[in-house]
Each structure stands twice: as C-alpha cells, then as structure tokens.
Amino acid sequence: MDIRRVQEIINSQTMINVNYHGIPVYLEEVHAQNNTVTIFPLDEMKNRQVVDLEGLVELGP
Structure with a gap:
C-alpha cells in the first residue's frame, strides 16, 4: 500500500x-x-506491531 494512502486512512x-x-x-x-x-x-488491540506497508491491503470502496 502507498504510504500516502495509509496516512489518508489514519486521518x-x-x-x-x-x-x-x-x-x-x-x-x-x-x-x-x-x-x-x-x-x-x-x-487483539493490545498486540501492537510495526510492519512493512507491503502487507497492507485496503478492502472495498
């Protein structure tokens, strides 16, 4: 996933x-x-992890 899209999703x-x-x-x-x-x-909200962007997939529209 693109880093800009990840930031848009967070915001x-x-x-x-x-x-x-x-x-x-x-x-x-x-x-x-x-x-x-x-x-x-x-x-598992207590299971925070730092991961590469490559494994992220946005679902749906």
Whole structure:
C-alpha cells in the first residue's frame, strides 16, 4: 500500500477496512523514514506491531 494512502486512512473520519496478510487491522501511525506502520489486529488491540506497508491491503470502496 502507498504510504500516502495509509496516512489518508489514519486521518479519515470514517472506518476504512484494511487487512494485513488477511487479518483485519487498525492503522495507528506511519513511520515514513523506513516505510513501516504501527498496527494492531482488531481482535487483539493490545498486540501492537510495526510492519512493512507491503502487507497492507485496503478492502472495498
């Protein structure tokens, strides 16, 4: 996923569905210097992870 799109999703007022390798996640913070993002699975909100943007997929319109 493009880093600009990730930032748009984070700043959005509406919920935009995103998966990380098939797991629904919440995007928390972009780290532009190394093309990563802090996420957490929607069913494990305490399980924060820093992951590469490449594994993120936006779902639906």
